[in-house]
Every structure is written in C-alpha cells, then in structure tokens.
Amino acid sequence: MTGLTHLDADGAARMVDVSAKSVTAREATAGGHIAMSSAAARAIRDGAVKKGDVLAVARVAGIMAAKRTADLIPLCHPLPISGVTLDLVVEDEGVTATATVRTTHTTGVEMEAMTAVSVALLTVYDMAKALDRRMTIGAVRLLAKSGGRSGDWRAA
Numbered sequence: 638m639t640g641l642t643h644l645d646a647d648g649a650a651r652m653v654d655v656s657a658k659s660v661t662a663r664e665a666t667a668g669g670h671i672a673m674s675s676a677a678a679r680a681i682r683d684g685a686v687k688k689g690d691v692l693a694v695a696r697v698a699g700i701m702a703a704k705r706t707a708d709l710i711p712l713c714h715p716l717p718i719s720g721v722t723l724d725l726v727v728e729d730e731g732v733t734a735t736a737t738v739r740t741t742h743t744t745g746v747e748m749e750a751m752t753a754v755s756v757a758l759l760t761v762y763d764m765a766k767a768l769d770r771r772m773t774i775g776a777v778r779l780l781a782k783s784g785g786r787s788g789d790w791r792a793a
Contacts, residue, residue, distance in 0.1 A: 652712050658743040663784030665738055667750035669777035671758045672731040677768040681761070682727040691764045692725045695734070699723040699757030703738050703749040713748050716740050723753055725761075732761050735780070747779050 645651045681691045688694075700721045707715035720739040725732055736753035738746040758774045765772065783789045 650712065652714070653744075655714060655743040658786065660741060660743055661784045662741050663739070663745045663782070665745055665747040665750040665782040666735065666780045667747070667754045667778065668733065668735045668780050669751075669754040669758050669774065670731055670733045671761050671772055671774045673765065673772040674769045675730050677765050677772070678727055678730055678732070680768055681732065681765060686765055686768065688764045688767075691761055692727070692732075694764060695725055695732075695757040695760040696723045698760040699734065699736055699753040702756035703736065703746075703753040706749045706752045709752060710748055714742075714744050716742050716744065716746060716749065718746070718749065721749075721753060723757055725757065732758070734758050734761075745782055745785050747782055751777055751779060 642653045680686050684690060700723055702709070703721045704718055707713045718738060718740055721736065723734065723736045725734050734754045734757045736750045736757070738749040738753065740746050754777050758777070762772050762774060779792065781789075781791045
C-alpha cells in the first residue's frame with residue numbers, strides 16, 4: 638500500500654519480520670542538546686545541584702533507557718545490547734549528550750541510541766528544573782550508523 642515497512646498491505650501497523658536478515662555487528666550514534674541558563678549549566682558543571690550528580694544520574698538513565706527501548710517504542714524489536722556509551726558535555730549554556738549503542742543482531746540500534754539521548758536529557762531537565770524551568774531539549778537526531786544491509790551512514 639504505502640511502501641512503509643511498519644504497515645501491511647491493508648495499512649495496519651505491524652512489526653517487521655527480521656528473521657531472514659543477516660546477523661551483523663551494528664552500531665548507531667545519536668546526539669541531542671538541552672539549552673539552559675549559564676547559571677544552571679555552571680551548577681551542573683560544579684556539582685552544585687541539590688538533587689545530586691546530574692551527569693552521573695543522566696548517564697545511567699540513558700543507558701537504562703537504551704536497554705528498554707522496545708518497551709517504549711511499540712514496533713521496535715527487543716535487542717541484545719552489546720554496549721552503550723553515553724557522553725555528556727557541559728557547555729556555557731547547556732549540556733550535549735551523545736550516545737553510541739552496539740549489538741550483533743539482525744536489526745539496527747538507531748532507536749536505542751536516540752532513546753538513550755532523549756532520556757538522558759529529560760533526566761538533566763528533571764534534576765535541574767529548580768534552577769531553570771525554561772530549559773529546552775532539542776536537536777535529538779541520528780548522527781551515524783553502521784552495519785546491516787544498508788551499510789554505513791553519517792549525518793551531514
């Protein structure tokens with residue numbers, strides 16, 4: 638009907654059957670940013686947020702989220718995650734998150750990487766909202782992927 642892989646011939650949602658795809662090493666990297674006041678960023682950098690170590694908690698939250706992506710995104714496959722790295726960099730007026738997720742399976746981990754970034758940034762917001770309720774999360778996107786039938790891809 639539409640050529641979209643998550644729709645059947647009648648337009649109903651379906652989970653894509655990946656059983657015929659080859660098992661390969663796959664990796665995806667995603668990034669995102671939360672903009673905030675310089676005072677909030679400074680408090681996070683200095684470890685002065687009353688709720689605790691914002692970056693440590695956000696990193697763990699993002700890693701946990703990557704492992705639970707199939708529970709959050711209805712048509713995602715549950716995958717055996719081989720590894721997750723989540724880097725958080727405090728800048729003058731915000732925090733940038735970058736997550737890389739790896740697996741050896743029949744489908745990729747792009748959604749896992751973007752979920753890791755999204756939840757990490759939401760955690761930063763939750764822990765620092767008393768300092769700046771105007772924080773804005775944005776620019777969550779896939780930066781790169783490798784493995785699988787479609788091969789390697791990098792954002793421009």
